[in-house]
Amino acid sequence: MTKILLVCVARCLPDVAPKLFKALGKIVCYTRQTPEYKKVTIDFTVLTEQPLDGKGKKIPGNQARRTNMNKIRPYAIQHYDYIVKMDSDMIPPPHALVTLIETSVKHEAPVVTSLTPERPHKCGTDAFSQLMTWNGNEGIEKKIPSRIKKLEPFVCTGNAGEAFMLMSREALKKVKWPPYEASGDFAFWDEVHKQKLKVVCTPRVVCAHLDYEAGSQLIRSAKWVLEHWKTVIIKNIEEKRDWFYGLPYDWWHGLQPLKFLEILPFHLLDQKKEPKWFTYRGKQK
Template sequence: MTKILLVCIARHLGDVAPQLFGALRRMVEYTLQTPGYKQDTIDFIVLTEQPRDKEGKRLAGNQAIRWNMKKVRPHALKHYHYILRMDSDMIPPPHALVTLIKTSVKHNAPIVTSLTPERPAKCGTDQFSQLMNWNENEPKEKIISSIKQLKPFVCTGNAGVGFMLMTSAALKKIKWARLKDDFGFWNEVHKLDIKVVCTPRVVCAHKEHRPAIVRGEKWIVEHWRKVILRNLAAHRNWYHGFPYKWWHGHSVETFLVMLPLHLNQVKEPKWFTYQGNKNESLKML
């Protein structure tokens, strides 16, 4: 019998997307009805502790996440074979847990993540986070090919912690240093030579909470301008890799002018209805 702990981290219970609870219920029901998983034990916990620094100020979001993961780690190591760590704005499909575990076993990968689209309000695109240049997963063309074929691929950079399965063996090695951000966490994982795989068969929705832009408009426009220059230097269409609705019908100049208008759009992702059908294409690629 396999024991699995689902861990959601939020500032408070009300910060958890309501759709997440329904999605997790369907995921647990699916798992316990799947042959080979019917005897599994699945527990769920929401961690909301907001630690403070020496001056009494609340720690930033990433630091609070590390704090909570470090606190739950001894309990998870003692009682569970797997830990599924998720953000409060993730909405997984019903088959997510079974698929992540099967991928972990088949590919001998102690850490497996889902595909997660970026939030347009955060960084101006709904492209998968694993494909964003700043996350440094290479080679990018091979990853795109793997996604189109629904084949798991190894992540060499930031694989995304939004919906991530870890074996107890991986959790035992990782100390969850409190002051590290996502990039620091993944640097630690790769230094420990822990294999990380992302499976395109699990696509989570990334719920929009508010229209705040984390990456500023100037940064985003400059980022896409550089992508255009790289595409031209590689003798590709200037819009290679861009969201279709953004570039279609525009020249380079009008695209850059129109780009800021996309940044505040709140877009409800539809990925959570995706069931991993091998014959179904992923339209964003």
């Protein structure tokens, strides 16, 4: 029987988005309704402890979160086949867990991540973090965008993102979280690659990203994606192109723009069936 531990890291329990708890409930329901996963065990924990250093002072932010991951690591290795480590502001789709595991097995990858959008308020774009130059993944100009467009998993050679990440027991045995990271999670990924673990990202799982600093906008949620395609249509009309220029699927043929926009929200309810609407390149602020 496969056992999975979902691990959310946060400064404190109120930091965990209520929408995340709701999303995890949907993940459990979806997973248990999938024939091959009816008997899996899924546990969930939130790590919020503020460890103390040798002088009795609380260890700061990133260091505390990684210290907590190292604390739970031996228990996870002993009792679980996989862990899914997630940030408290990630909102995954219902099929996320099943798709990450299937990707891990099919591509023999002990570490699998979702696509995670950046926050326009912080980075000026809602493009995916795996495509950002500072994350050092090879192929961000052509190869990775091509794989995303085809909805094909791609290998990450740099920072693949810990925001929503599956790790097998094999990976957990080989990798510890560096005790202190001055620059995000780069040291963690350096250790993963040092151990020669294959890391892939699947475009079939796009997590929405809650941005507290921008009025709790939910980046790449269904509502956000709908607004993106509205903008595309308006731009097409303004530039005297067919209104549907650049749209990814053909079920809208014969529709007028308003009818298309009326129907699209229903397609966006199931990211697994309609993933291409969520995987556009990203827009500038």
